[in-house]
Amino acid sequence: MKLSTILTFTAIGASALTAMTAAQAADLEGLKSQGFARIAIANEPPWTQVTSDGKVSGAGPDVALAVLKKLGVGDIVASISEYGAMIPGLQAQRFDMVAAGLFIKPERCEAVAFSQPDLCDAESFMVKEGNPMGLKSFADIASSGAKVGVVGGGTEEKLAIEAGVSRANVIVVPDPQSGSKMLQDGRIDVYALPVLSISDLLKKAGEGSGLEMFAPFEGTPIFCAGVAFRKEDSALRDAYDVVLVEMKASGEFAAIVEPYGYSADAAIQQTRENLCGGPN
Numbered sequence: 507m508k509l510s511t512i513l514t515f516t517a518i519g520a521s522a523l524t525a526m527t528a529a530q531a532a533d534l535e536g537l538k539s540q541g542f543a544r545i546a547i548a549n550e551p552p553w554t555q556v557t558s559d560g561k562v563s564g565a566g567p568d569v570a571l572a573v574l575k576k577l578g579v580g581d582i583v584a585s586i587s588e589y590g591a592m593i594p595g596l597q598a599q600r601f602d603m604v605a606a607g608l609f610i611k612p613e614r615c616e617a618v619a620f621s622q623p624d625l626c627d628a629e630s631f632m633v634k635e636g637n638p639m640g641l642k643s644f645a646d647i648a649s650s651g652a653k654v655g656v657v658g659g660g661t662e663e664k665l666a667i668e669a670g671v672s673r674a675n676v677i678v679v680p681d682p683q684s685g686s687k688m689l690q691d692g693r694i695d696v697y698a699l700p701v702l703s704i705s706d707l708l709k710k711a712g713e714g715s716g717l718e719m720f721a722p723f724e725g726t727p728i729f730c731a732g733v734a735f736r737k738e739d740s741a742l743r744d745a746y747d748v749v750l751v752e753m754k755a756s757g758e759f760a761a762i763v764e765p766y767g768y769s770a771d772a773a774i775q776q777t778r779e780n781l782c783g784g785p786n
């Protein structure tokens with residue numbers, strides 16, 4: 507896959523760069539003449555991934571780049587962002603799209619135009635081996651007084667608060683990778699992320715890490731993500747969707763997502779309208 511690089515805001519300054527590219531990239535013709543789309547990612551494998559030499563991959567960017575290439579946009583340039591900053595950054599035209607595995611949820615559908623679903627997964631907990639506090643749901647976390655690690659502005663933070671976990675016990679980790687270290691160090695008692703994210707972290711922690719996964723837990727749905735666009739860029743979103751649907755039908759979509767562990771069928775069976783609770 508063509509190398510896609512991390513966008514670094516250079517001497518010309520973020521605002522100038524944003525103004526320059528945003529003006530050109532308000533629609534498909536703008537992206538085509540720009541030659542790339544600026545995407546927000548979180549660096550949470552296997553959804554999004556940045557290697558030490560700046561290579562961007564992961565199921566989200568790989569699907570987005572494959573669709574964009576068919577639309578005549580040859581590359582992506584990625585910026586790492588916290589989940590909670592992705593939609594404000596998109597609206598401020600710092601990015602053209604969010605291709606980070608952003609879950610399609612009604613409150614987000616108010617703010618952005620989502621593509622049809624691309625990546626679906628259940629939620630899970632990373633815990634110390636043997637799950638010593640018996641944490642099997644966010645309600646267990648609330649009643650036990652355990653400290654739960656979450657990524658900032660993500661779905662797990664919201665689920666924890668909604669389940670009654672006190673704000674003081676919801677610990678925002680600085681980046682997706684830090685959570686397993688904080689769990690090992692005892693700074694948190696449990697780390698909440700989707701199943702594939704925790705699986706990836708456990709693989710990297712290796713045998714003898716003293717960590718394990720608990721999943722799935724009752725009462726939490728399978729979430730599905732989509733690419734997020736500005737509401738005013740709905741024509742770009744619609745053009746993106748036409749190609750995504752074709753790739754789902756041809757098997758190209760499955761060939762990209764399934765090696766990462768995602769079910770293509772889960773995304774094909776789901777719809778944005780269902781996840782948004784209405785048109786988006």
Ligand code: 6CS
Pocket residue numbers: 550553589606607608609657659660661662663699700703
């Ligand atoms: O969209 C979200 O809120 C969630 N998505 C992923 C891929 N990881 C965690 C985050 O909370």
